[in-house]
Amino acid sequence: MSEQRPVNPAELQKDLKDLIEKKYGAQVVFPQAESDGIQEGPKTEESPKETIDFDLKPEELESFLNDYVIKQSDAKEVLATKICTHFNRMKLDQDDPEQAKRFVGNIKNNILLIGPTGVGKTYLIKLIAQRIGVPFVKGDATKFSETGYVGGDVEDLVRDLVREAGGSLEKAQYGIIYVDEIDKIASTPSIVGPDVSRTGVQRNLLKLMEETEVDLKAPHDMASQMEAMMKFQQSGKMEREKINTRNILFIVSGAFNGMDEIVGRRLNKGGVGFKTESERAEQLETDHTDYIRQVTTEDLLDYGFESEFVGRLPVLAVLEPLSEDDLYEILKSPNCSVTLGKIRDFQAYGIDLTFDDDALRQLAKMASKEQTGARALVSVCERTLLKFEKTLPSTEIRSFRVTSQVVENPEMELSRLVINRDVGTFTEGFRASYDIELDLEPEAYQVIARAASESGQSVADYCRAHFSDYGHGLKLLGKNSYSIGIKAAMNPKEHLDQLIKAFYGETGRE
Numbered sequence: 001m002s003e004q005r006p007v008n009p010a011e012l013q014k015d016l017k018d019l020i021e022k023k024y025g026a027q028v029v030f031p032q033a034e035s036d037g038i039q040e041g042p043k044t045e046e047s048p049k050e051t052i053d054f055d056l057k058p059e060e061l062e063s064f065l066n067d068y069v070i071k072q073s074d075a076k077e078v079l080a081t082k083i084c085t086h087f088n089r090m091k092l093d094q095d096d097p098e099q100a101k102r103f104v105g106n107i108k109n110n111i112l113l114i115g116p117t118g119v120g121k122t123y124l125i126k127l128i129a130q131r132i133g134v135p136f137v138k139g140d141a142t143k144f145s146e147t148g149y150v151g152g153d154v155e156d157l158v159r160d161l162v163r164e165a166g167g168s169l170e171k172a173q174y175g176i177i178y179v180d181e182i183d184k185i186a187s188t189p190s191i192v193g194p195d196v197s198r199t200g201v202q203r204n205l206l207k208l209m210e211e212t213e214v215d216l217k218a219p220h221d222m223a224s225q226m227e228a229m230m231k232f233q234q235s236g237k238m239e240r241e242k243i244n245t246r247n248i249l250f251i252v253s254g255a256f257n258g259m260d261e262i263v264g265r266r267l268n269k270g271g272v273g274f275k276t277e278s279e280r281a282e283q284l285e286t287d288h289t290d291y292i293r294q295v296t297t298e299d300l301l302d303y304g305f306e307s308e309f310v311g312r313l314p315v316l317a318v319l320e321p322l323s324e325d326d327l328y329e330i331l332k333s334p335n336c337s338v339t340l341g342k343i344r345d346f347q348a349y350g351i352d353l354t355f356d357d358d359a360l361r362q363l364a365k366m367a368s369k370e371q372t373g374a375r376a377l378v379s380v381c382e383r384t385l386l387k388f389e390k391t392l393p394s395t396e397i398r399s400f401r402v403t404s405q406v407v408e409n410p411e412m413e414l415s416r417l418v419i420n421r422d423v424g425t426f427t428e429g430f431r432a433s434y435d436i437e438l439d440l441e442p443e444a445y446q447v448i449a450r451a452a453s454e455s456g457q458s459v460a461d462y463c464r465a466h467f468s469d470y471g472h473g474l475k476l477l478g479k480n481s482y483s484i485g486i487k488a489a490m491n492p493k494e495h496l497d498q499l500i501k502a503f504y505g506e507t508g509r510e
Helices: 009-024 058-066 073-095 097-101 121-132 155-164 196-210 222-235 259-267 277-292 297-303 307-311 324-332 337-347 357-370 375-394 404-408 410-434 442-455 459-466 470-476 486-490 492-509
Strands: 111-114 136-140 176-180 213-215 242-244 249-254 315-318 352-355 399-402 437-440 481-484
Touching: 058 073, 058 121, 073 111, 073 121, 073 315, 121 136, 121 176, 121 249, 136 155, 155 176, 155 196, 155 213, 196 249, 196 307, 259 277, 259 297, 297 307, 324 337, 324 357, 324 375, 337 352, 337 375, 352 357, 357 375, 357 404, 375 399, 375 404, 375 410, 399 404, 404 410, 410 437, 410 442, 410 459, 410 470, 437 442, 442 459, 442 486, 470 492, 486 492
Parallel strands: 111 249, 111 315, 136 176, 176 249, 352 399, 437 481
Antiparallel strands: 213 242
């Protein structure tokens, strides 16, 4: 069983004081916590105040998202509008602070995203933060606990935002915090009494989403406390750096499995009548999407969220599942990170990679079967191209086209490529040595590849060993080009002997 961490800074400082005095003696002066009656020292000097340079309009941001994200038109519209309003509103308040003070109880446009895995929730928020130019951090709700002693502390998200902003408190106050898997901290209905751990995390997040001061030195962070102690030893003053979460935009998301059933019961739309298996499956998918679009505060409360928590998420956006056609459109997009990533992987070895349209369609079909949305596109591409990525850099191949045949049978196509490479190496050497153009008929490829494999040789080495006499032989025959067919591939020496005998027999008869 792990030891419990100190509950507050005073406890931690007391433990540190006892530890240090035991080692170095009582002459060491240790800073006392604020609760012990010692007042704070002056805060460190802040950098010059940064201003918000933001004038992006909703339609401009939505157009930007359309270039990168397929489908999800409703979600893009909501996000573009409310996020632009949030930042333009902050700019307005900054330009006219006196007017801003007159508004009491202002509620931020914190956003709740609902959608299955792999539909682009995280990608959308990252794109928006990148376009706007504000710091962005992401956390998973499942990693937090009520106290922070088992897992993480929700306030660590704010501290991470400051680090992401390069230590600038002003810049961090305009950042975006994105919390995924928020549905996992809904209280469990089956538990008798309150689900303290999950509701506790909700309440802690609630404070951040509304407005609170977060100490940048975490009470449970030993390194931060030691640093504070050392500064106190030098200056005799305790420094407290805090950041206000008033303007930080919070976006939370989750798959919310089972939410469609809650909405369906509320709407009293249970299924009636007899349907086939496929009809039921199609109806279930349709009902799921339609019901999720009609989620209300009542449904979120039934799901296990505190009313105050839901009240701090006034904006709701729903993302739809991705079909095979949607996945295909993602792959076809010139901004698709999946295909662009693979192109860059091969470019690292000096190989130009291209995708046929049929290959993209086949990849989308394979990904659709995995039912994990766009995430499956990455896995199917990796499975298809991994062996090519391993083998081709060791060859002379400098361009590679991904065809539907490559997707359907990558091992066979890789084998064909390797054979072509080895045959090309042999024929180039043959031409250089004898000035004779030599090629192999398609049927001969398979015979030679199989024979080379059985002998444990590369195709190039096998050809050099079994067709070494063909240079002089074809010279005798007066050939400046020759095509090796299946008979020559099966018995190279015997076939050449027959050619020479036939040639001299005909010459003798003449």
